Amino acid sequence: MADIKINPRRKYLRPEKLPHFFCSGCGCGQVLNYYTQALEELDMDPEKMVHIGGVGCTARIPVYIKTDMLHGVHGRTLAWATGIKMMKPDLPVVIFAGDGDLVSIGGNHMIQAARRNLDVTVVMVDNMNFAMTGGQVAPTTPEESVTMTTPYGSAEPRFDTCRLAIAAGATHVERWTTADRVQCKDAMKRALQHKGFSLIEIVSQCPTHYGRYALGTGDPQKVIDWIKDHTYKLTTADSISEEEKSGKLPCGEFYRVSRPIYQGTTVMSGKEDK
């Protein structure tokens, strides 16, 4: 017993909250792990930051971080963040949102915050379904997938959240999968250092629901393999035919530009006639 090693990044967590409540094989634990690595490498203290989770499995990630956090309402993460950033512009705000939270119920907030270039980091864990509620179809569910509310397959096309964010005005957008552990960590580091709206989408395995209903397997490794088969890296995109890319999500750093950040809807420059 004396040889038990304590993970050095446990200092970022609330020990009384552990063990976490994620299903075994869920990608949310991996994302939390990558995130604490990013914090450590940047020497950032979560106690001097604010973290936000809405509702859903992903929204539970920041509950385990020792930090000020807002939690428990579905889809309004970016509205909370807007108020915080207006009062404390220098306070780093990081949002963990599932695909349902961010682009279903919270879709308009996401689009508008991206347009305004609100200075926040959004980590979207895309497990391709509503998991906490039992595996219903989401706007990110691949077409024809069987879920609890698409027994005959999903007849709706899926969102490409990264393209949506770029079109809306986000200034830093990347997509990776839970299998890309170094890339995820580095993407989060870039996001934490970026001044403006960062969206890091991480395609993640939900063996409990999406795996079992859509893919016919509850084995997390098999779900990760399926995700790998249904994504491709931007760096190798040229060597892949358009036919092979069809129905697959590209992964990589899509976009990173500098643009003035949001400071309010109307701001006095000091030159106005009084």
Add this chain to the structure above:
Amino acid sequence: MPKKKASKERVLSGVHFMLGNYATVEGAISAGCNYFAGYPITPANEISERMSQRLPQVGGKFVQGEDELCSVFSLAGAALAGGKVMTATASAGYNYMQEGLGYCYAIEAPMVIVDVQRTRGDNFASQADVYQMRYGASGDYEAIVVCPSSVQELYDYTIWAFNLAEEYRNPVIVMSETTIALMRERLDIPTADKIELYDRRYTKKTPDEYHPFEALANQCPEAAPIGEGYHTIYSLNPHDEYGNIDWDPIVFDNLYKRVTGKITENADKICRTESYMMDDADYAIVTYGSEFRPSIDAVETARKEGIKLGVLKLCNVWPVPENAICEVAGNVKKIFSVEMNLGKYVREIERASKNKCEVVSVTKNRGFVHTTDEIMTEIRKGVL
């Protein structure tokens, strides 16, 4: 409760002839409001418009959000970040805000919400949302709703609302109405040293000693600044005094009894009423908001006709000023409940009267405030 005076550069001291919605804004600016988020809706637009001009002048932030949910949730974020925050909307927009209000009641975020009450779908005068003001959000909570009846009171009560919000760490609703919001009237703004303001209590404890939701049963907890090491979870979910999400029945019980108890047990301190000609009254009108205006005229008419009528004006409808209503019920033969809906708040008046006298409901939902004649017709019938 830390008290202070309003800051001079925020207060437009003097006599004005001002629009009600503008008076609301000036009340907020005087009270130290430094964050406003709104979404266009008639008849509340002049509040957003003037705020967009005034807040940047005093170093505040103005946001026109994508919807009312952005308004109310960004208020929660800004309030936790130390802001004195306000939004303004009208009945239909207030519907949308209920989700956010539920969260704000749960995490005890101080804020002021102005609801310029209107008829459904249009902008005529109404008080039909008097219950929605109080019962719109899900879950157990207590609302504080103040109800001005004039442009002057829109200014005064908005300051009062900010003070109540800070003192009890609770959303406070200013129940404005089309009638007064779009009316121009005389407004006397006092000098800054005459305006007393309260600020929320911030903890002096270290993060290790601090328990974010620990408070006596009739109090709100001390606040802590965010991003400074107090690692607090502000969750809608049931939470214990440490802020831990917990589904133990005792945690539910303690939390919901305290967030309601801090209002109900202080109701006498919160509630305000005003009495007119009540000393010798045989009959009383109990009313609130703009319906006070024809009611006071009815007193004059009734007295000329030999009817000893008085008015009890409720300055706030929630929590219910039960003691004041009960006292009136014990002293008169009949109470006339005058309101601009088909009979809602009359139920509260009946309950608070404890059967000490008959309560007559005088109602109207036709887009306009009662005329004095309409009220007098009911009074004459009632005193026969």
